[in-house]
Amino acid sequence: PWSEGRARAVIEEFSHLEGPLMPMLHAVQETFGHVPDAIVPMLAELLNISRAEVHGVVTFYHDFRHEPAGRHVLKLCRAEACQAAGGDALADHAEHRLGCKLGETTADGRVTVEPIYCLGLCATAPSAMLDGRIVARLTERRLDALIAEAQS
Ligand code: FES
Structure with missing residues (x-):
């Protein structure tokens, strides 16, 4: 504390x-x-x-968090290569699913969703990270699975 x-x-x-x-x-x-x-x-x-x-x-610096994070942290890559590979739609989808914006935590405190700017995996964009675990070739379906995992 x-x-x-x-x-x-x-x-x-x-x-x-x-x-x-x-x-x-x-x-x-x-x-x-x-x-x-x-x-x-x-x-x-x-x-x-x-x-x-x-x-x-x-x-x-986007790395610094102003409030304590939720139990799980989902980071979505918002840098160029991932944006070009459909990152915007995935970010919208995540916000919609979680009911909060990038940079925020769900009302139940379970999931914080944040932008990150390049995970060094541009070749397999779009990329995300859940609690430090990197996920490449993100699709809406895989994102749903990650969100379900984070919410469970
Ligand atoms: Fe997303 Fe590089 S731009 S991993």
């Missing part, structure tokens, strides 16, 4: 690095499952930069 003391210990481990902000943010996300707003002033103070600067970095 989040505590300021714990957060401080996590980020201070990286303070010897040059350019420590990204490693700190990744460590925070790994520890707490997301990057809570409360970390922003702490990082700003520690690194002697403005809060706006920290906030800008957190919001710029």
Whole structure:
């Protein structure tokens, strides 16, 4: 669980690095499952930069989550090759099926669906990832199966 003391210990481990902000943010996300707003002033103070600067970095990178994720995380590749291979329709389908938008978590807290920008599998696009497991050549049917698995 989040505590300021714990957060401080996590980020201070990286303070010897040059350019420590990204490693700190990744460590925070790994520890707490997301990057809570409360970390922003702490990082700003520690690194002697403005809060706006920290906030800008957190919001710029899609990797950082602002709220705790659902029990399962489904990532849909939204980069070019996957888009060209029908990724838009698959994303619409997932949103419709789950009843939430990309970047959100279902009301029951079971599934978070997120965009990801290239999984390095463009040759077998479209691609997705469920809880770290990569799925290539995604079709509507396979997507339905993934969603069913995540919801079970
Ligand atoms: Fe989707 Fe590369 S664009 S895997």
